Amino acid sequence: MARLEVQGLCKGWDFPVIDDLSFSVEEGEFFVILGASGIGKTTLLRLISGLETPDAGRVIVGGSDQTRLPPYQRRIAMTFESYALYPHLSVYENIASPLRARKVAADDRERRVREVAKLLKIDHLLDRRPGEVSGGQKQRTALGRTLVADPEVFLLDEPISHLDAKIRHELRTQFHTLEDLRKVATVYVTHDYAEALSLGDRIGVMGSGGRLEQVGSPRDLFERPVNLTVAEHLGQPTINVISARIQSENSQTFLTAESGELKFSLPDEAKAMLQGQAKDRVTIGLRPQFIRPLRETDTGLEVVTAEVDVYEPLGANGIMIAHSGGVRLIALTDPEMHYDAGEKVTLGVDISRFHYFDSESGYRLNGAN
């Protein structure tokens, strides 16, 4: 029943933080907002929950305008980045708090708290204080407090970003399995693109202007980023960005890197597209997985010789940072190989995977969304 709709939200203090921001989340949808730290993600959640009043715009839940409603009258639950547990109350009382506030009968309250605690595997900790449980358990307690409230909208503010990498992954999968989260509109805020790709039904990438740069499915965002900001935000290691000049030689068209001597031939369809836009300069984006040390079986790859600067073996794969003709390239390599700094390597570049961005605005050129 409850669909969350945010319309033209604005909020600023000395400078605008949220600027004319709109999106909607369907009931049962898991919407992830991805953005760098300090870009206004938390402010956005605080506006939706009613902890801040917007300068303009509306927050609509289930068709009713709740913009001017105080937080305690909204059916919106939120977990804080800091967890914000009540230090003087037990884990049980922390989880029971929303039920007490809404005067739920004692036996019903007891049943629901235990149910949620069991679901989150903290049922053995109910008598402890928040100061006596681990970070992951605190996070689960905070989550339990929001789950038990049975709200119409869930807001999750970086719920797992302060935990160890291993627990973070464990809890990430937990979000997949929590049925309750799949029944209502959920807004999940994070700066970690992997969390976003893993959890989001849809993702909104927030840029520095206080707006959503792009909203779409994880696949959409990863494969067709609307601009450089989005492209750079998704993916680890970061996408290779090369400024290039479009040059013709002997009836062939090339892309020449502006900062060096690196030169790629231009695929035909891209050539048609770029000529259609009458550009002579372009910014190329290429994900590191499409650059790799050349193998004999490889075909259709542009060959580039490069010198290794840094090599990071990471177990499942390796990250090579190399330079070729004055251009820095990041490549994803196979795990069984090893490279030393200073080593000369031959790299294969899959030019069919190039993303083309406007060299001035940074917006996508091939096929605007």
Place this chain on the structure above:
Amino acid sequence: MTTDTGSTTDGVKDMWRHVRFLFLAFLVLWVVFTVFPLYFMVITAFKTAAETNLTVPTFWPQDWRPGNFAGVFAEKTNFNALLDSFIIATANTALSLFLGSLAGYAFARFPRQAGGENLAFWILSNRMFPPVAILVPMFFLFDNTPWGTDSHLSLIFLYLVFNLPLATWLMMVFFRDAPLEIEEAAYLDGWRPLRAFVKVTLPLVLPGMVSVAMLCWIFAWNEYLFANLFVGSAVKTYTIVIPTFTHGSQTLWNLQMAFSLIAMIPPVTLFILLRRYMVRGLSLGVVKG
């Protein structure tokens, strides 16, 4: 080389020994300096009046008079003075805490709406003038109230001048330390602001509140200057009773000290009882980590 190093370490050791000795000597002196008045008070309380007036003081009573402690209550009203002091101190503390918490909360959470740093500082500055400067104006002011100067109410309200700035300022600091997010989490749980305050924020500042209560109570309990001028017939505080232990032109030091010792019991007891609440750090380890 080895002998050299040996003698150097010996030298250093020697030096440390001397420093340690000096430090201990200083501590002993300090203890004597601070404990001696208390010691002299106790033994004086047990002496005879004649012995307290000897030109060469005795450091151990020649004649033990534990009866002095009963003697101070020969005048029935003297016990009432302790009671009056207790009523005034307790009521004033309660009032200071109540108003100070509200004001402190406002300054901590809504600094702009509450008048900002300047107003908060102005309130604190009320403690900076010498109290005696307002002695006479205050007397005339309270003389015109329905309850007059010689009443519990006059001192209960008057001591707010000193205790309220202290309570406001300290509570402001404690409220600032209490994480706002915890209160906001309570709003989102569905608690109205006042309920959220009582349920979440108040327990967090309680240790601080107990400390503030102690400070306010002790000030009001021990105040002499204003009490001496304001009250004296209908109401008497114990502080203005102490100087009345005289016999002709002779000061009865023994009775004064005995009564002072009795007056020390309530604050010391309170301190011992409330000590464990004064430990701070209840909110440690809650936010992050």
